[in-house]
Amino acid sequence: MSALAFAAERAVAIHAVLAASKVCQRVFTKLVNGETVTKKDKSPVTIADYSAQAVVNTFLNSSFPSDPIVGEEDSKDLRGDAGRLMREKVLELANSGLDTPLTEQSILETIDRGTYGGGAKGRMWALDPIDGTKGFLRGEQFAVCLALIIDGQVQVGVMGCPNLPVDAKNQDGEKGCLFITVKGQGAFQRNFSSTTEVPISMSDIQSLTDASFCESVESGHSNQSEAAKIAQLLGITKAPVRMDSQCKYCSISRGDAEVYLRLPVSATYEEKIWDHASGSLLVAEAGGIVSDVYGRPLDFSHGRTLATNSGVVAAHAKIHAKVIEAVQKVLFPEGKL
Numbered sequence: 001m002s003a004l005a006f007a008a009e010r011a012v013a014i015h016a017v018l019a020a021s022k023v024c025q026r027v028f029t030k031l032v033n034g035e036t037v038t039k040k041d042k043s044p045v046t047i048a049d050y051s052a053q054a055v056v057n058t059f060l061n062s063s064f065p066s067d068p069i070v071g072e073e074d075s076k077d078l079r080g081d082a083g084r085l086m087r088e089k090v091l092e093l094a095n096s097g098l099d100t101p102l103t104e105q106s107i108l109e110t111i112d113r114g115t116y117g118g119g120a121k122g123r124m125w126a127l128d129p130i131d132g133t134k135g136f137l138r139g140e141q142f143a144v145c146l147a148l149i150i151d152g153q154v155q156v157g158v159m160g161c162p163n164l165p166v167d168a169k170n171q172d173g174e175k176g177c178l179f180i181t182v183k184g185q186g187a188f189q190r191n192f193s194s195t196t197e198v199p200i201s202m203s204d205i206q207s208l209t210d211a212s213f214c215e216s217v218e219s220g221h222s223n224q225s226e227a228a229k230i231a232q233l234l235g236i237t238k239a240p241v242r243m244d245s246q247c248k249y250c251s252i253s254r255g256d257a258e259v260y261l262r263l264p265v266s267a268t269y270e271e272k273i274w275d276h277a278s279g280s281l282l283v284a285e286a287g288g289i290v291s292d293v294y295g296r297p298l299d300f301s302h303g304r305t306l307a308t309n310s311g312v313v314a315a316h317a318k319i320h321a322k323v324i325e326a327v328q329k330v331l332f333p334e335g336k337l
Helices: 007-032 043-063 081-095 104-114 133-138 224-234 247-253 277-285 320-331
Strands: 069-071 123-131 143-150 153-165 175-182 187-191 213-215 259-262 288-291 312-316
Touching: 007 043, 007 081, 007 133, 007 143, 007 153, 007 175, 043 069, 043 081, 043 104, 043 123, 043 133, 043 143, 069 104, 081 104, 143 277, 153 247, 153 277, 175 247, 175 277, 187 277, 213 224, 213 247, 224 320, 247 259, 247 277, 247 312, 259 320, 277 288, 277 312, 288 320, 312 320
Parallel strands: 069 123, 213 259
Antiparallel strands: 123 143, 143 153, 153 175, 175 187, 259 312, 288 312
């Protein structure tokens, strides 16, 4: 594919995600670190969600006005007298990331551009304005995730990870990374503080015993006890790397860990497309394979969820089949897939 393919979409997505990520950082500094916020108060992450979605949708609407957006949020709770205080905070913070300020009415309309139902045909953007809400509130890992999907295939992905160290070996060093990918063009990382992009690739390990898992902090998001059994089957002895959000996709894409498991915790739960679109393309372009626990590719053509998939397994192409084999032995011990 030509390096010029999707150049405009790539550039707009980078600009939008970086601006939204910086707004989220302002929300954290102003509202989470503030003395007025208690540990039980989840409103800062809600404000950050709305503000980030408004910022990204504004940039998308300006450059690609006919493209629908599958976003996580809608403006229902911001409307009327009940939503006034939060609406005012969202407006202030969203406008801090925009050149042309939104009004109270236009911010509601802008957020609601993200209510598209998805589907198998045409162009659409998938947006998670804050992936990893608990990570955000802890001051740990969260991500702003944006992907362009065309006819059910992810073509462009950009993720902003404000708290992720630029170098995993230097946890106290500079933080704030963008991860950028276009189908057929490779995977890249750049710092928030620089426009220089560096190619990244997955760790090309020779043996699974050298591997480590990356998995969710929250046990409610993935079955950690089954993951431990899978690690044992594969001969993996390193402790899992646990973090919130699609930062896990970013981490394995640059070689911080080798396998990302999101094992089903419920037979009825359907993963949301915005939680996996950009990350799955990044891993694929970095040398990996992303599938569900049955080894099937993730299918983004069924609306707002991955309705035909169960769980997620991401690993380097060389070891993916072995990981899937171990996953199935643990999840389906009687061989009934």
